[in-house]
Amino acid sequence: MSGLEAKERIIGQTFERILREQMQGIPLLNHRLRVETLGFQEWRGRVVGIVITPWLMNLVMLPGEGDDWESLELGDKQPQEFPSTTYRFMVNEIDGIGRCQTHSLYSPMHEFLSQEHALAAARGFLDTLMVERERSEEERVDEALLGRILRGEETPEVELGAFDIAEQEPPAPCAVAQGRIKARLSRRDLLRGALVGEV
Amino acid sequence: MANSKTLGESLRRHGVTRRGFLKFCSATASLMALPPTMVPAIAAALERAKRPSVIWLSFQECTGCTESLTRSHAPTVESLIFDHVSLDYHHTLQVASGEAAEAAREAAMHENQGGYLLVVDGSIPLADPGYSTIAGISNVDMLRETAAGAAAIIAVGTCAAFGGLPKADPNPTGAVPVSEIIRDKPIVNVSGCPPIPVVITGVLAHFLTFGALPELDRYGRPMVFYGQSIHDRCYRRPFYDKGLFAETFDDEGARKGWCLYKMGCKGPMTYNACATAKWNNGTGWPVEAGHGCLGCSEPDFWDAGGFYNALSIPTSDVTGTVVTGAVAGAALGAAAALLNRGTQGEAREKHATVTVDDLEKGV
Numbered sequence: 001m002s003g004l005e006a007k008e009r010i011i012g013q014t015f016e017r018i019l020r021e022q023m024q025g026i027p028l029l030n031h032r033l034r035v036e037t038l039g040f041q042e043w044r045g046r047v048v049g050i051v052i053t054p055w056l057m058n059l060v061m062l063p064g065e066g067d068d069w070e071s072l073e074l075g076d077k078q079p080q081e082f083p084s085t086t087y088r089f090m091v092n093e094i095d096g097i098g099r100c101q102t103h104s105l106y107s108p109m110h111e112f113l114s115q116e117h118a119l120a121a122a123r124g125f126l127d128t129l130m131v132e133r134e135r136s137e138e139e140r141v142d143e144a145l146l147g148r149i150l151r152g153e154e155t156p157e158v159e160l161g162a163f164d165i166a167e168q169e170p171p172a173p174c175a176v177a178q179g180r181i182k183a184r185l186s187r188r189d190l191l192r193g194a195l196v197g198e199v
Numbered sequence: 200m201a202n203s204k205t206l207g208e209s210l211r212r213h214g215v216t217r218r219g220f221l222k223f224c225s226a227t228a229s230l231m232a233l234p235p236t237m238v239p240a241i242a243a244a245l246e247r248a249k250r251p252s253v254i255w256l257s258f259q260e261c262t263g264c265t266e267s268l269t270r271s272h273a274p275t276v277e278s279l280i281f282d283h284v285s286l287d288y289h290h291t292l293q294v295a296s297g298e299a300a301e302a303a304r305e306a307a308m309h310e311n312q313g314g315y316l317l318v319v320d321g322s323i324p325l326a327d328p329g330y331s332t333i334a335g336i337s338n339v340d341m342l343r344e345t346a347a348g349a350a351a352i353i354a355v356g357t358c359a360a361f362g363g364l365p366k367a368d369p370n371p372t373g374a375v376p377v378s379e380i381i382r383d384k385p386i387v388n389v390s391g392c393p394p395i396p397v398v399i400t401g402v403l404a405h406f407l408t409f410g411a412l413p414e415l416d417r418y419g420r421p422m423v424f425y426g427q428s429i430h431d432r433c434y435r436r437p438f439y440d441k442g443l444f445a446e447t448f449d450d451e452g453a454r455k456g457w458c459l460y461k462m463g464c465k466g467p468m469t470y471n472a473c474a475t476a477k478w479n480n481g482t483g484w485p486v487e488a489g490h491g492c493l494g495c496s497e498p499d500f501w502d503a504g505g506f507y508n509a510l511s512i513p514t515s516d517v518t519g520t521v522v523t524g525a526v527a528g529a530a531l532g533a534a535a536a537l538l539n540r541g542t543q544g545e546a547r548e549k550h551a552t553v554t555v556d557d558l559e560k561g562v
Contacts, residue, residue, distance in 0.1 A: 022442025027511030028460065028467065056440060075434035092437040102440060104431045108467050 007047050008040040011060060014096035015053050029054040030109040033118055039126040043082070050122045052115075056107040057122060061089055062100050069099040083132040206407065207246030220245075226397075227404040241408050248407045252307050252315040254345055255289040258338040259331050259365040259374055260321030264356040265291050267393035268400075284403065287315075290333070301334045308348050316406065317349035317384075318399075319377050322358040322365045326373025342380055351385040351412055352377060353402055357495060360388035360419070367501035378419065387412050388419040392495035395476045398424045416470070418498065424476075429466035429492045432474040435459065453489060463507035464491025471496040 015035045023029060033054040040049030045064035050057065061080060063069050069091060072078065077088040078101055089101035105125060112118040224242045228235060257265070269292070286292065287307035288300070295303050307315060319342065324330040328337030336344075346352060354377040357363040365374035378386050389398050402421055405413045414422045430436065438444070438458040445452035445459055460467065469492050473484040485492055491507075494500040504510055 018442045022444075026442075026461075027509055055442075058440065074437055090436055092440060094437075094441045102437070104436070107430060107439075 004040055004042065004047060007062060008037050008049060011040075011049070011051055011097060012037040014094060015051055017096065018094075019053060019055075023055060026055065028108045028110075030112060032114055033109055033112060034115060036115065036119070038119065038122055043130075050105070050126065052109075052118050052122060054109060057105040057109065057118065058107075059087065059089070059103040059105060059125075060097075060100055061102070062097070069101070072099075083130050084128055085133065205246060206248045206250050223404070227401075227408060244408045245404075250285045251403075251407065252311040253284045253286050253318060254304060254307055254315055254349070255286065255292075255318040255320070256333075256341060256345060257290045258319065258321030258323050258342070258359070259372065260356065260358050261364075262291055263393040264320040265289070268396045284316075297334075301336075304345070308345060312348045314350050315348065316403070317345055317352045318355055319352060319359045320355045322362045322372075322374035322376060323380060324365070324372035324374050326371070330372045339380060342377065346381045346384055349384055351387070351406065352381060353399065354378065354386055354388045354390075354419075355399055356394055357390045357392045357498075357500065360390040361498040363392065364501055366499070385412050386419055387415065387421060390418070390420060390425075390496040391471060392493075392500070394496070395424070395472060395478075397476050398472065420470070420496075424472040425470040425496070427470065427472075429469045429471060429473060429486070432472075433466055433486055434474070435486060448489070459486060459489075459491040461509050462491050463505065463509060465494030465497070465500070465503065465510065466492040468503075468510065469494040469497050469500075 012035055019035055031054060033052060035054075036052045038050050038052070040047060042048075043061075046067070047062040047064075049060060051060050072091040074091055074093060076091045078091060079086050080089050080101065080103070087103045089103045092100050092102045094100060106112075106118075106121070109118065112121070220242065221238065224238045224245065225235065227241050227245070228237045233241070255265075285307075288304040290300075293300055293303065321331075321338075323338045323342055325339065328339055331338045333341060354360045358365060358374070359377050362370075362374050362376045365372055366376075376388075378388070387402050389402060391398070398421065401424070402413060405411070405421075416422050416425050418425070430439070433439075435456060435458050438456070439460060443452060443455075443457045444461040445455075445457045446461055447453065448462070458464070464486065466486065473492070474486070477484050477487075493506050494503055497503075
């Protein structure tokens with residue numbers, strides 16, 4: 001058995017134990033499902049794969065050599081880059097597995113009608129996880145940053161000089177007001193200043 | 200009048216600092232998943248945006264939504280934006296009373312026909328319109344009349360969004376949400392009991408900048424705030440994963456910060472941004488304070504079987520399950536693949552449709 005297979009097996013056995021010892025009687029369980037692991041592979045020196053259980057479907061990542069995850073706070077979110085996109089993983093620690101990072105794909109699992117149904121969803125996810133995709137400048141909302149701004153803990157570094165643009169008089173007559181720009185305004189155009197008539 | 204001044208002029212007149220304004224623009228950019236390089240463009244858009252006229256109607260409600268908004272500590276993004284919209288009518292906050300108040304509402308409607316924003320909190324009784332009236336006008340009549348000339352409607356709080364507490368079984372007043380009465384206007388549901396103040400202002404900021412409403416989920420709620428469950432955002436989530444639950448409020452598990460699901464936490468079924476935006480000046484949120492989520496931003500949360508009972512089926516997902524069942528065979532692969540593309544594609548699609556014309560007519 002390869003190291004990879006051994007790790008996958010330990011993860012499966014650990015969640016089977018959790019199901020047996022911790023989860024009995026939990027009304028959130030989907031009894032049509034059982035513990036199953038799939039898609040375990042190496043990614044940038046770390047082992048990553050999917051675990052399906054009656055209460056969750058997680059992407060699980062194990063630390064690679066040289067990773068020190070002990071110092072990370074339990075429950076903290078860490079960005080992990082994949083060819084398709086960046087996923088935010090939560091720092092986790094599970095008896096039998098140790099420190100790991102998990103990304104929730106589904107929880108609770110009530111929408112799955114059968115094990116095959118859940119497996120198909122997992123396979124569909126894995127099919128696209130490692131597919132290179134063009135990254136645009138538009139990334140998903142950085143919720144942590146938004147939270148810090150809203151709570152006044154952080155002001156993003158923006159040159160105050162940038163504010164002068166806002167204070168300039170609009171080009172007269174304002175192209176926007178004159179309705180000269182009829183094309184749909186994309187976010188990219190907006191970025192380039194279409195909104196203020198500078199394109 | 201409301202439209203004679205731009206937001207920028209109003210801000211300057213009120214001595215809002217560049218830094219304060221920039222902070223607001225930064226939050227707006229972040230809210231819309233735009234890079235910091237966008238901040239000047241947003242500043243420019245907001246500078247020139249006309250102060251929108253806002254009419255706020257309160258029906259069967261407890262004023263908790265207004266409390267939530269006005270108690271947010273100053274100087275915040277919330278107060279900044281709310282000081283600078285033209286709040287032309289609001290039962291609780293307006294100075295005028297009686298006929299003068301109603302005259303103000305009618306004047307604002309008339310002068311900003313087709314352009315004002317209508318904010319509604321509270322549900323509307325249909326069993327007998329007489330259950331709730333304002334100046335002798337029933338809630339349903341006032342809503343229809345005021346919605347007719349609105350550019351968009353923001354249903355603030357779970358009562359206006361889903362019926363809320365007045366609609367709780369046996370719903371004695373026949374309470375319904377705004378969306379069951381108004382069908383021909385864009386409606387954003389900002390649910391929560393009360394809702395997070397910054398979500399309300401975030402929707403306003405989006406409208407002011409892009410002249411359009413933000414991307415919404417299937418319940419009409421802004422995706423940026425309601426796109427993820429409390430459960431998926433929860434810092435106690437690792438304990439759920441491995442089956443460690445607090446059983447009572449003072450047991451070892453509670454002291455160690457284990458998952459609160461067994462004590463009735465509705466986090467797995469509830470979509471809101473409490474963990475991100477937090478409450479009470481950012482000091483914490485219910486789960487962080489050691490109490491389970493009540494699920495207050497979900498439809499019919501009051502009838503979800505008791506705040507301290509662990510639920511087996513998510514209340515809001517029952518129909519979803521049926522639909523999934525019907526299409527399961529065919530749509531499996533597609534649905535799963537969608538997971539990866541996720542929010543980015545949807546956001547891109549949303550913003551690609553914003554036109555200059557929309558921006559102009561929006562305010």
